[in-house]
Structures are given as C-alpha cells and as structure tokens.
Amino acid sequence: MRLKKIIIIYFFLFSSLCADxxxxxxxxxxxxxxxxxxxxxxxxxxxxxxxxxxxxxVQDQIREGKSxxxxxxxxxxxxxxxxxxxxxxxxxxxxxxxxxxxxLILGGFVVFFIVRRKKA
Amino acid sequence: xxxxxxxxxxxxxVIFFLLVFWLxxxxxxxxxxxxxxxxxxxxxxxxxxxxNKSISEEVLKKNKFTLINFxxxxxxxxxxxxxxLLNLSNKNDDVKILGINFKDKKNNAISFLNExxxxxxxxxxxxxxxxxxxxxxxxxxxxxxxDSELVIIKKIVGPIxxxxxxxxxxxxx
Numbered sequence: 491m492r493l494k495k496i497i498i499i500y501f502f503l504f505s506s507l508c509a510d511x512x513x514x515x516x517x518x519x520x521x522x523x524x525x526x527x528x529x530x531x532x533x534x535x536x537x538x539x540x541x542x543x544x545x546x547x548v549q550d551q552i553r554e555g556k557s558x559x560x561x562x563x564x565x566x567x568x569x570x571x572x573x574x575x576x577x578x579x580x581x582x583x584x585x586x587x588x589x590x591x592x593x594l595i596l597g598g599f600v601v602f603f604i605v606r607r608k609k610a
Numbered sequence: 611x612x613x614x615x616x617x618x619x620x621x622x623x624v625i626f627f628l629l630v631f632w633l634x635x636x637x638x639x640x641x642x643x644x645x646x647x648x649x650x651x652x653x654x655x656x657x658x659x660x661x662n663k664s665i666s667e668e669v670l671k672k673n674k675f676t677l678i679n680f681x682x683x684x685x686x687x688x689x690x691x692x693x694x695l696l697n698l699s700n701k702n703d704d705v706k707i708l709g710i711n712f713k714d715k716k717n718n719a720i721s722f723l724n725e726x727x728x729x730x731x732x733x734x735x736x737x738x739x740x741x742x743x744x745x746x747x748x749x750x751x752x753x754x755x756x757d758s759e760l761v762i763i764k765k766i767v768g769p770i771x772x773x774x775x776x777x778x779x780x781x782x783x
Contacts, residue, residue: 526641526748527748527749539713539739539749540748540749543738543739543740543742543743544743546738546739546740547740547743550740565743567649568646568649568743568744568745568746569641569646569746569748570641570643570645570646571645572641572645585630589630596619596622596623599619600616600619600620600623603614603615603616603619604616607616
C-alpha cells in the first residue's frame with residue numbers, strides 16, 4: 491500500500507516537472523518569435539489570432555520532436571528572418587552583431603585616454 | 611595645430627552613432643513578404659469542406675499555376691475580392707484556384723460560396739488555422755500564386771483588387 495502511494499506521488503511529481511520543462515522551452519521559443527501583426531510584441535506577449543496559431547504550430551512541432559533551431563528555420567522559411575528576434579549572423583546584419591563589441595573596444599580606448607590624461 | 615586622439619575618438623563616435631541612427635530611421639521596419647518570393651511550398655495535405663477528398667502538393671504540381679486563396683465567411687474584405695476570383699476562374703484556364711477556408715464554420719463557408727459563387731477548383735478547410743502558417747499567411751484575405759514547381763511567384767496581402775488581378779493575369783500569361 492505504502493509503495494503504491496510512493497509510486498503515485500513520484501509519478502505526479504515527475505510529470506509536473508516534465509510539464510514545467512516543456513513550458514519553459516515553449517516560452518523561450520515564443521519569446522524569440524515576433525508577432526508580425528502586433529506593435530513590438532512577441533508571440534509570447536500577444537493574444538492575437540496570428541500569435542495563437544503560431545503557438546499551436548510550435549506546440550505540434552515540439553510534440554513531433556523538432557528542435558528549437560528546426561522550428562526557427564521552418565518559420566524563417568515561411569515568413570523570412572523578420573519573424574525571429576535573434577537573427578542568424580549574416581553579411582547583412584554583421585554591423586548589428588559587431589556593434590556592441592566595437593562600442594566596447596572604443597569605450598575602452600576612451601576610458602584609457604581619460605585616465606592617462608588625468609594622470610599626466 | 612595639435613589634435614588629440616581623444617577628440618578624434620569622440621568625434622568618430624558621434625559620427626558613427628549619427629550614421630547608424632540615420633540608416634536605422636531610413637530603413638522600413640514593416641514586415642513585407644518580398645523575401646518569401648522564390649521559396650517553395652511543400653508538405654501539406656488539406657481536406658475538402660465538401661467531402662472526404664484531400665489535396666496535397668502533388669495535385670498542385672499538375673497545374674501550370676495555382677492561386678492559393680485564404681478566405682472566410684466572416685471576413686468582409688473577402689467579399690470585395692470575390693468578383694476578381696470569379697473573373698480569374700472564368701478567364702484564365704492556366705490558373706487553378708485553391709480556396710482555403712480559414713478558421714470558419716463549414717456551413718457558413720458553404721453558404722458564403724452559394725451566395726457569391728464558387729471560383730475555386732478545390733475548397734479546403736483549415737479550421738484551426740495551422741495550415742496558414744505553412745503558407746506564410748498572417749491574416750486574411752491573403753493569396754499566394756505558385757507555379758507548377760510550387761515556387762511562390764507572387765504574394766498578395768489583403769484583398770485582391772483590380773491592380774493585383776491584372777498583375778496575376780500578366781504573370782500567368
């Protein structure tokens with residue numbers, strides 16, 4: 491009897507943990523998808539018809555065992571790079587990706603010169 | 611005249627940021643469908659709203675051109691484009707029209723077609739709207755013109771008007 495109870499509790503705990511993990515993954519995907527008909531909202535934030543349909547398709551693809559990257563690739567093939575908030579590094583968005591590093595390096599130089607000036 | 615490196619860096623910074631903001635503001639950030647022209651449609655199977663028949667990409671490959679039109683009985687702009695779809699089905703034998711009924715009730719869709727006429731060679735149902743994602747649709751009415759290889763040659767967002775209708779005729783001649 492006690493063993494039965496333990497099995498049941500273990501089963502519920504395990505299934506709720508799995509569900510949480512799946513929800514986390516789904517949420518992560520939704521947050522990286524842009525709602526094309528909303529103003530600055532992700533699929534996760536939007537309750538629009540388009541967002542709810544994309545959510546259904548993403549859920550289906552997760553159930554089919556597709557990876558995050560496969561899902562993004564599928565949606566990019568249908569809607570273009572604009573659908574994802576984090577686009578892949580390409581020739582066209584090289585500046586976008588490199589800008590933070592360029593600013594960091596230049597900022598470092600500025601700080602260096604300010605410090606050197608003050609010392610002198 | 612001595613110009614310090616510090617001033618040059620600050621100046622370059624300002625110019626650089628102004629340039630980035632200027633280019634960013636000039637760029638159109640609205641989603642447009644031009645980037646999906648040339649993509650191929652694949653892996654779909656839809657069932658008819660009338661019977662148990664289904665349609666897949668293999669059937670569309672037999673057509674010279676196929677216009678895939680998403681419509682619904684509850685969609686007001688779908689009514690305005692309907693006359694162009696009827697004209698197209700009467701005038702151009704090279705273009706077959708696949709109607710996909712989007713998030714609609716079967717009876718309402720059938721009444722809609724009985725009332726306005728049926729321009730479609732096949733009417734499929736997409737009750738949950740999932741199929742629309744496979745065609746890159748994000749609202750209705752929307753239409754996708756594909757060739758026999760199922761390559762997208764035109765995408766029309768919103769109702770088909772006279773201009774779009776003539777463009778379809780020109781592309782399929």
